Amino acid sequence: MQQLTEQLYIAPQIGPGDMADIAAAGVRAIMCNRPDGEGGDQPGFREIAAAAELAGLEAHDLPVTPGQASVQQGVEFDRLMQALPKPVLAYCRSGMRSATLWGLANAARLPPEQIVNRAATCGYDLNALVRRLAGSVDPYAVNDARHQIVIVGAGAAGIAVAVSLLAREPALDIAIIDPAEVHYYQPGWTLVGGGVFEPAQTARVMGALIPRGVRWIKAAVAGFVPEHNVVLLEGCRTVRYERLVVCPGLKLDWDGIAGLGDTLGRHGVTSNYRYDLASYTWELVRRFRGGQALFTQPPMPIKCAGAPQKAMYLSCDTWRRNGVLGQAKVRFMTAGAVLFGVADTAGWIDVDQATLRHKIHPNIFGPGDAVNAPNAKTAAAARKQAPVVAHNLLVDLGAEAREARYDGYGSCPLTVERGKIVLAEFTYGGKLAPSFPSWLLDGTRPSRLAWLLKERLLPPLYWQGMLKGREWMAQPELVG
Known part of the structure; x- marks a missing residue:
């Protein structure tokens, strides 16, 4: 965490396991400025919020597409900063979007050089943002x-x-x-x-x-x-x-399946398309002793269309070796017209x-x-x-x-x-x-x-x- 102001810390992506340390540092609320699904190792906001609640922290979501932070989102950031218990930890992939939102929120309060200098102490370069707010420079004439x-x-x-x-x-x-x-x-x-x-x-x-x-x-x-x-x-x-x-x-797009964001990574719901969930797949497979096993393949476009099948075949082979395949009802549900498209x-x-x-x-x-x-x-x-x-x-x-x-x-x-x-x-x-x-x-x-x-x-x-x-x-x- 980098302390941007007395009431605000900025950080790159955090995980559910970081909550105890964040709370111990005195933070009282968390703000997520990163949309779900940006990276293959990114926990969803719901996972973060659940862990934050257990640690006694408030959690709020204000997702921003990279490079597209708007003045209106800066206003919303300012409103949340006024309402949340402080200090607040705002995070995104690198912290840059959170710093940008802070800059937008304070553009009318602080002189440009103060915004730039304060952000620079935390490792964030807001010079281009100040040029944009000034509105006096052709955005394509000055290249970083x-x-x-x-x-x-x-x-x-x-x-x-x-x-x-x-x-x-x-x-x-x-x-x-x-x-x-x-x-x-x-x-x-x-x-x-x-x-x-x-x-x-x-x-x-x-x-x-x-x-x-x-x-x-x-x-x-x-x-x-x-x-x-x-x-x-x-x-x-x-x-x-x-x-x-x-x-x-x-x-x-994890939210392309209704309810997936609420259950992914727990309650027996997993995916090999995410780094931190593939090991949870193996945990579920090796502990399985019988019952329903549902494997799904969404419609195109998807990466490596054979991956859902591979998960099923490997799982069934493990259950065969463990002597529990006979107790499994395995179904493969595909939304595509072919098995490999x-x-x-x-x-x-x-x-x-x-x-x-x-x-x-x-x-x-x-x-x-x-x-x-x-x-x-x-x-x-x-x-x-x-x-x-x-x-x-x-x-x-x-x-x-x-x-x-x-x-x-x-x-x-x-x-x-x-x-x-x-x-x-x-x-x-x-x-x-x-x-x-x-x-x-x-x-x-x-x-x-x-x-x-x-x-x-x-x-x-x-x-x-x-x-x-x-x-x-x-x-x-x-x-x-």
């Missing part, structure tokens, strides 16, 4: 940073593009924008839920993965102004680019499905989960897309002549039991695209070798290969 290449998102696709670019052209000026402190190997969460991996095996400190020579802008993106080659950040800051790579990943509907980044270049803005490229290419949203797809984007970006800069093409490759190691996996690999249109000869690994049948690939080889291939610029079995195909 400018770079040759800007990458939005430091997930699998973002880091892989950065290292692939540097492997080809080490002198490039590259910045990555991402507020997260931790990078997750999300394909491992299925195995956490199956009792094979520990959660810590799927996490690394983000700072250790940002490539040397790349500037890490630790902030959330609020929006894009492609006509001005500008990315808008939280706190009203702007970053100008010559070329832009957009790979922010997907946000999970792809989506290309409104809301995606509109790119050419072969070159991954934006159809309207030619200096923008899009790999990863958020693009509209009709392929599976998996890390395996990002592994093949990143070198294509890196190469085609250099074509756009004049450093390469022939374009690279992405064929829609995706892979879903479909875990059917502990020790056996069907390694499903395919390109656009569902065409099978095996990486190995059928005599070695038949992608249409469960095999022990595919399990060893998933458990033993794919994690180091991810950490030491894909995220280090080693394009093993992922070199882009050139045309023309």
Whole structure:
């Protein structure tokens, strides 16, 4: 916690387990300024509020979309500060939105330099907010940073593009924008839920993965102004680019299922799509002694459409081994038309499905989960897309002549039991695209070798290969 004023503390994301320490520090109320579902490791507000109540703290929700804090939300922040018992702890992902709300709430009371200086003592830069409030500066004329290449998102696709670019052209000026402190190997969460991996095996400190020579802008993106080659950040800051790579990943809408937010993480309700819940999945599975077991798969779009099936197969295999499968009534409820689907509907980044270049803005490229290419949203797809984007970006800069093409490759190691996996690999249109000869690994049948690939080889291939610029079995195909 950083003490912004006598009555207000600011903090990055807190968890239910922090409440005792927060109360012991003298805080009497908590204000959440972060919408649910922003991150794969983020507890929902209801979880925070329940833990706060047990610790004798009031909890209130004033969620703000990154970079979109409004004057009206500043007024509401001020109203809550007047009404809540003090001191108050306000938090969001990094604390920046909470500091911004405080700045908006006090814009009419305090001189601009006092707002900036006080926020700076807590590590928050509100200079751009003061420029916005002054209203005398063209918001796109003054840039807080400018770079040759800007990458939005430091997930699998973002880091892989950065290292692939540097492997080809080490002198490039590259910045990555991402507020997260931790990078997750999300394909491992299925195995956490199956009792094979520990959660810590799927996490690394983000700072250790940002490539040397790349500037890490630790902030959330609020929006894009492609006509001005500008990315808008939280706190009203702007970053100008010559070329832009957009790979922010997907946000999970937990509230899309009525009542899920009230029960997720307790009462036997869990999900392997969240870091802190995958271990709860394993706790439920290993303690199960019979009864109803309901597995659900929502309609598209979802990440890794095979994940819900994997959870069911691994759970059933554990119950078979424990001798309780006969006492289980297992049901798989899917809202999709097929068991493993792809989506290309409104809301995606509109790119050419072969070159991954934006159809309207030619200096923008899009790999990863958020693009509209009709392929599976998996890390395996990002592994093949990143070198294509890196190469085609250099074509756009004049450093390469022939374009690279992405064929829609995706892979879903479909875990059917502990020790056996069907390694499903395919390109656009569902065409099978095996990486190995059928005599070695038949992608249409469960095999022990595919399990060893998933458990033993794919994690180091991810950490030491894909995220280090080693394009093993992922070199882009050139045309023309």
